[in-house]
Amino acid sequence: SVVDINFGCPVKQITQEAHSGSYLLRYPERVGEIVRRVAEACHPVPVTAKIRLGCTRNHIVACEVAQTVEEAGAAALTVHGRTAQDYFQGTANWERIAEVKSVLRRIPLIGNGDIDSPAKVVEAFRRWPVDGVMIARAALARPWIFRQAAAALRGEPIPPDLTLPEERELLMHHYDLVVRRFGPEKGTLLMRKFACCYAQGRPGAREFRTRVSRVSTPAEFHEVVHRSFPRVESAPYDRAAPPGANPTA
Ligand SMILES: Cc1cc2nc3c(=O)[nH]c(=O)nc-3n(C[C@H](O)[C@H](O)[C@H](O)COP(=O)(O)O)c2cc1C
Numbered sequence: 001s002v003v004d005i006n007f008g009c010p011v012k013q014i015t016q017e018a019h020s021g022s023y024l025l026r027y028p029e030r031v032g033e034i035v036r037r038v039a040e041a042c043h044p045v046p047v048t049a050k051i052r053l054g055c056t057r058n059h060i061v062a063c064e065v066a067q068t069v070e071e072a073g074a075a076a077l078t079v080h081g082r083t084a085q086d087y088f089q090g091t092a093n094w095e096r097i098a099e100v101k102s103v104l105r106r107i108p109l110i111g112n113g114d115i116d117s118p119a120k121v122v123e124a125f126r127r128w129p130v131d132g133v134m135i136a137r138a139a140l141a142r143p144w145i146f147r148q149a150a151a152a153l154r155g156e157p158i159p160p161d162l163t164l165p166e167e168r169e170l171l172m173h174h175y176d177l178v179v180r181r182f183g184p185e186k187g188t189l190l191m192r193k194f195a196c197c198y199a200q201g202r203p204g205a206r207e208f209r210t211r212v213s214r215v216s217t218p219a220e221f222h223e224v225v226h227r228s229f230p231r232v233e234s235a236p237y238d239r240a241a242p243p244g245a246n247p248t249a
Contacts, residue, residue, distance in 0.1 A: 002075070003042050007031055007065070008052040010084040022052050022084035025061055032068035039073040046075035050112075050134075053096050056085045062096060063103045070107050077104065078134050081113040094128050101129040110134050118145065118152035125153070140197040143170065164202065168229045171198045175221060184218045191221065202230035 009021030016023070024031050031049070039047040049069045054061040062079055069077050079100050081092030092113020101109050108131035115121055116138035124133045138145055148158045162170060174194065179187035195212045199205045208228045215221045 002046050002048055003038060004048045004050060004078075005035060005038060006050050008050045008078075008080050008084075010052065010087050015084065022055060025051060025055050025065055025084070028061060028065045028068045031065055032072040035069050035072035035074050047073070048076040048078065049074045050078040050080065052080045052082055052084055052086075053093065054083045057083050060096060062100050066100045066109075067103050070104055074107060076108045076110060076132075078110040078112050080134075081111070094124070097130065098128045108132060112136065116145075118148040118158050121149040122152050140194065141200050143174070164199065164230055164233055167198055168225065171195060171225065171229070175225075179218065185216075188215060188218055188221050195221075195225075199230045203232045204228065204230040 006021060007024050009015070011021065014021040014023070024034070031051075035047060035049055051062060051065050051069070060083070066077055066079070077100070079097045081094050081097045082088070082090065094111060094113070097109075097111045097113070109129070110132040111124055111128055111130040112134035115124060115133055115135050121133055121135070124130060135145060135149070142148075142161065144159070144162055151158050175187070175191050178191050178194075181187065182190060192213045192215060196209045199208060208224070208230060211224045211228050212221070215224055
């Protein structure tokens with residue numbers, strides 16, 4: 001396992017109220033101190049860090065923070081190519097992510113931002129000097145994207161997207177894992193948000209989202225999936241920006 005410290009979160013409750021997440025990018029030394037202490041406490045479990053480019057577009061600090069994080073003993077660094085000010089607007093700036101590579105001596109650089117297809121994974125490795133890529137929102141809608149990306153990187157045929165029955169089965173498996181981890185009550189509430197990301201773009205997906213976002217017991221969850229999970233395929237469809245993939249939601 002790995003402990004990953006999130007110095008990139010732009011959500012107001014985290015930055016303004018808790019003075020955490022991307023708020024800390026104003027204070028590279030404090031970021032370094034946190035990484036150092038967590039790495040010492042967690043040894044031999046690797047500690048990694050995730051940052052944004054900076055707090056504002058006028059003050060990009062990724063290279064400075066990256067050096068501090070490396071010197072503090074982190075095992076890897078992920079850079080999301082937006083500032084906290086950008087939140088999720090515009091597009092991730094991969095040129096800025098790439099600049100970080102030149103200041104790192106030892107640890108791998110993982111690039112993050114707007115990768116939503118196997119082709120974009122291949123393109124990121126081809127264009128930018130990154131050692132890895134991180135996929136977030138696209139994986140909420142298509143958890144199988146990792147399998148597809150791995151095939152694309154090996155130069156093999158890309159496995160097709162799941163059919164609706166397969167997607168439904170995956171949703172139930174996801175639900176079972178979450179309930180096993182968090183218990184039936186909390187697990188069901190947590191799954192409201194993630195279930196909404198399934199079956200996007202298919203006829204009936206909106207109704208399914210409306211219903212599943214109100215369930216509060218395992219019986220209700222099963223009932224809604226049984227009755228309302230979309231059954232009619234439609235293609236092509238656009239699942240690039242999953243609703244519910246908003247960290248404030
Ligand atoms: C619902 C949601 C929850 C997130 N939670 C975390 C988190 O706990 N830790 C973290 O480092 N980043 C978190 N992120 C940010 C993502 O890891 C990622 O940096 C961001 O979504 C951009 O990547 P993407 O374009 O592939 O989505 C979250 C993002 C979303 C949408």
